[in-house]
Amino acid sequence: MIVPCQKDDSLLADITSADPVSGAFHVWWLGQSGFLIKWRGHGLLFDPYLSDSLTRKYDGTERPHVRMTERAIDPLRLRGIHVVTSSHNHTDHLDAETLLPLKAANPNLKLVLPEANVDFARKRLGPSGPEMVPLDVGTFAEVGPFTFHGITAAHNDIERDENGHSRFLGFVVTFGDFAVFHSGDTLWHETLVKEVRRWPINLALLPINGNRPERGVAGNLDGFQAAVLAKAISAALVIPCHYQMFEFNTEEPDEFTQTCERLGQRYLVLQCGERHVLGHLTDPSAGDARPTEPNREQGWWV
Incomplete structure (x- = not known):
């Protein structure tokens, strides 16, 4: 099994030590599509999966979820998290065994999720x-x-509820001078580039496990497509994800890295638990995004 380069005490110490740094933001890959962003002491978790719930659920079935990478950290130990996302209802993106301990450790935690999925999430999380x-x-x-x-x-499709709300989302998150794109689980579709190019993206977080019907699960971009998408949206940096978690649904990042190199697209392959710092002080190509206000006819303030 793959051992995270930092886990438990060492990962927690690294997260804590990142807090005082200004003029930059920090990103850790926590496995699958889970990323921790810290900026000026504020914590944002994208789609964390920090349990073995799926391995237990599918043990002994035709589609066992044999884990490839050890868990980076117990979610109950992650403090200073202000907001967490769930891009859709699949358990590796909406995991009660991750989110409930996380809420216990962070009583004011808020969960950003598709409006179409609120009722489902309430039933799952209680x-x-x-x-x-x-x-x-x-x-x-x-x-x-x-x-x-x-x-x-x-x-694999763009699905909406009876009110026209999308069941699957990606997120562009702006904060300070930065913009980060987390695609959620997605295939390439005709409006994707147009939607995201409204922002100058400092960091794109994209899946690379591909779409293979024989796996029996909905698919994602493959490595080639993820690299091309990063180039198409002019991302300053792209980090791949959604691989090395379950044996039946993974790919290696070789195709992704080779395509990025051919395209001249900056990329970084993180190990689980590894931190990277982006900002004016550390990365001259980052930090050029500016907050924008598209579609402010509707909104939600917290």
């Missing part, structure tokens, strides 16, 4: 879950210093 902040394509939500913008995701 009354002890985080306060929910609904989001849809073309709307925004402000949680502390972070502004979330909903981006259409196709996993």
Whole structure:
């Protein structure tokens, strides 16, 4: 099993030591599609999966979820987290065994999720879950210093509820001078580039596990497509994700890195638990994004 380069005590110490640094933001990959962003002491978690719930659920079935990478940290130990996202309802993106301990450690935690999924999430998480902040394509939500913008995701299709709200989302999050794009789980679709190019993206976090029907699960971008998407949206840096978690649904990042190199696209392959720092002080190509206000006809303030 893959051992995170930092886990438990060492990871927690690294997260804590990052707090005083100004003029930059910090990002850690926590496995699968989970990333921790820290900026000026504020913590944002994208789609964390920090349990073995799926391995237990599918043990002995035709589709066992055999884990490849050890858990980076117990979510009960993660303090200073102000907001967490769930891009859709699949358990590796909406995990009660991650979110409930996280809420216990962070009593004021808020969960940004598709408006279409609020009722489902309430049933899964129960009354002890985080306060929910609904989001849809073309709307925004402000949680502390972070502004979330909903981006259409196709996993595998673009699905909407009876009210027309998207069930799968990506997120562009702006804070200070920065803009980060987390695509959620998605295939390439015709409006994706157009939607995201409204912001100068400092960092894109994109899946690379691909779309193989024989796996029996909805798919994602593959490594080639993720690299091309990063180039198409002019991302200053792209980090791949959604691999090395489950044996049946993974790819290696080789195709992604080779395509990035051919395209001249800056990329970084993180190890689970590894930190990277982006900002004016450390990365001259980052920090050029400016907060924008698309679709402010609708919104949600916290």
